[in-house]
Amino acid sequence: MSDTTPRLNLIQRAMQQASLKREQSAEAGDSVVAEERREPAMELREAPTAPPRDTGVEPREAPKRPSGQAAAAPARPAAQQAPQTMRLNVNRLREARMITPDNRASVTYNEFRSIKRKLLPQTRDPETKATTRNIVMVTSALAGEGKTYTALNLAICLAAERNLDVILVDGDVVRSSISDFFEGAPGEGLLDLLTGRRQQIDEVLTRCSDVPNLHVLFSGRRDDTSPELLASQRMADVCSALSRRFRESVVVIDAPPVLATAEPSALAMHVHHLIMVVAAGQVARHHVEEALTGVAACPSISLVFNKSPEWQRPTPYPYYYNYAEK
Ligand SMILES: Nc1ncnc2c1ncn2[C@@H]1O[C@H](COP(=O)(O)OP(=O)(O)OP(=O)(O)O)[C@@H](O)[C@H]1O
Numbered sequence: 326m327s328d329t330t331p332r333l334n335l336i337q338r339a340m341q342q343a344s345l346k347r348e349q350s351a352e353a354g355d356s357v358v359a360e361e362r363r364e365p366a367m368e369l370r371e372a373p374t375a376p377p378r379d380t381g382v383e384p385r386e387a388p389k390r391p392s393g394q395a396a397a398a399p400a401r402p403a404a405q406q407a408p409q410t411m412r413l414n415v416n417r418l419r420e421a422r423m424i425t426p427d428n429r430a431s432v433t434y435n436e437f438r439s440i441k442r443k444l445l446p447q448t449r450d451p452e453t454k455a456t457t458r459n460i461v462m463v464t465s466a467l468a469g470e471g472k473t474y475t476a477l478n479l480a481i482c483l484a485a486e487r488n489l490d491v492i493l494v495d496g497d498v499v500r501s502s503i504s505d506f507f508e509g510a511p512g513e514g515l516l517d518l519l520t521g522r523r524q525q526i527d528e529v530l531t532r533c534s535d536v537p538n539l540h541v542l543f544s545g546r547r548d549d550t551s552p553e554l555l556a557s558q559r560m561a562d563v564c565s566a567l568s569r570r571f572r573e574s575v576v577v578i579d580a581p582p583v584l585a586t587a588e589p590s591a592l593a594m595h596v597h598h599l600i601m602v603v604a605a606g607q608v609a610r611h612h613v614e615e616a617l618t619g620v621a622a623c624p625s626i627s628l629v630f631n632k633s634p635e636w637q638r639p640t641p642y643p644y645y646y647n648y649a650e651k
């Protein structure tokens with residue numbers, strides 16, 4: 326990582342491309358933001374009496390309150406209503422050299438903390454400060470660059486924030502792997518919502534009992550149409566409903582690679598932020614540039630440099646990341 330010039334050029338090019346796209350789209354009069362905040366389709370049922378930022382969709386069961394307890398308005402009722410729970414597979418996380426919630430002093434944790442600190446302010450509305458720009462897609466140009474590694478680490482790190490719920494979505498429906506890092510993960514998930522087999526997000530959203538702010542939407546039951554479903558209007562509706570599911574939340578989507586599948590490019594216009602993972606020495610510069618062009622519809626793109634040769638070193642500095650804002 327000694328020569329920084331090519332990296333800066335790459336970031337600058339990404340910025341130029343995306344801002345050009347934005348200008349073109351503004352000139353054409355179409356507002357990406359307006360599309361992103363579209364109300365979900367009617368099939369994703371809304372709770373009729375809940376405030377909009379409390380529950381994006383109707384919970385399956387009403388919360389049980391011990392008799393005699395006053396009916397207060399809880400700050401985060403939805404987290405307590407989540408019907409299914411599972412546990413982190415901490416051994417598997419350690420084997421994969423990922424972060425674990427019990428070790429917040431690790432070098433890797435600090436690196437993701439720094440990514441989080443840059444990301445969080447961007448998720449807030451500049452005027453109201455509400456977390457409304459909260460859908461983050463993690464992708465890469467090619468397979469195996471570290472998308473799942475980044476999405477899961479970022480989700481765990483974000484969930485350490487007080488009063489912030491994190492929804493990790495396994496959007497890599499063909500090569501799903503998020504469930505490898507949890508014990509007791511259900512078979513149902515995103516695809517069940519996309520096919521309409523399930524109508525309510527709470528029926529398939531699972532809460533992590535080790536990290537109570539962390540909720541996971543696993544990929545769900547796959548069939549031949551799965552990849553197309555990820556690029557469908559219904560997926561945009563699910564994203565929108567997820568982002569309103571909790572009062573303050575960030576949705577992190579582990580997506581497939583841009584150059585191997587068409588779905589991330591289609592999804593890019595429905596997410597607020599995109600993190601492009603770039604594996605050092607594994608991907609050619611023109612691949613990264615091509616991938617950035619493919620997702621230029623997203624209004625905010627950042628790069629995470631992963632797998633630098635530094636990461637193969639034993640402790641104390643096994644990893645190196647750089648995070649570039651647009
Ligand atoms: N910074 C890192 N340090 C250590 N191991 C890493 C790092 N980044 C990724 N890996 C390892 O590299 C492999 C590929 O990472 P990962 O599964 O996250 O990639 P991916 O982009 O999600 O792949 P796919 O396209 O197949 O979904 C995994 O074994 C992962 O544990």
Ligand SMILES: [Mg+2]
Pocket residue numbers: 472473474497500502579
């Ligand atoms: Mg993956």
